[in-house]
Amino acid sequence: MVTVDKKHVSTLLLVEAYSEKHKAEEKVAFFLKKYNKNFDEFEKMMHANEENYAHYDDYMEWKAYKRYLDSIDLKIKDLKNGSIQFT
Template identity: 40%
Template sequence: MKAVEVSKEEVLDFLRLDIISEIRSVSFAIELFEKKYSKKFNEFEKDISGHEEKYEEWDDYVEWKAYQETYKDRVEKLKELDNAEDIKIIAG
């Protein structure tokens, strides 16, 4: 099999684009919840804990919270990538 040459910058650019794409997708989902409930997640979380459980709201809460956590994780991963001094490729 012929070897494929890829520069470190090409790998980093690909990883950045992949993460940015995920962030955009998750941001879109978060925006849908913000429009549906006309509030940010923190406000919604306070409201939902203060009243009787409604299935749809609870279901949305769990999903919205997962999107919030994914968003934070991906933003952190992008920062790590931007601050990386070295990159190591592990054969899979």
């Protein structure tokens, strides 16, 4: 039988979350560099200009990565606070 410490599992999950966060931040940085705008500025530009499918695709992807980063940050916070439940 293998015994696993809750703290060890939490640490492994935290490392994984930081890895996911880093990858998502790289994608966000790509869009920041590509458009030389933050997301809010880009979103305003999207609504002000006529439809551009390439920009719209980037907008949707950028928005998804922003939301994903928010969820990862929450996951990291929970893991740091020990808010982990096993089923």
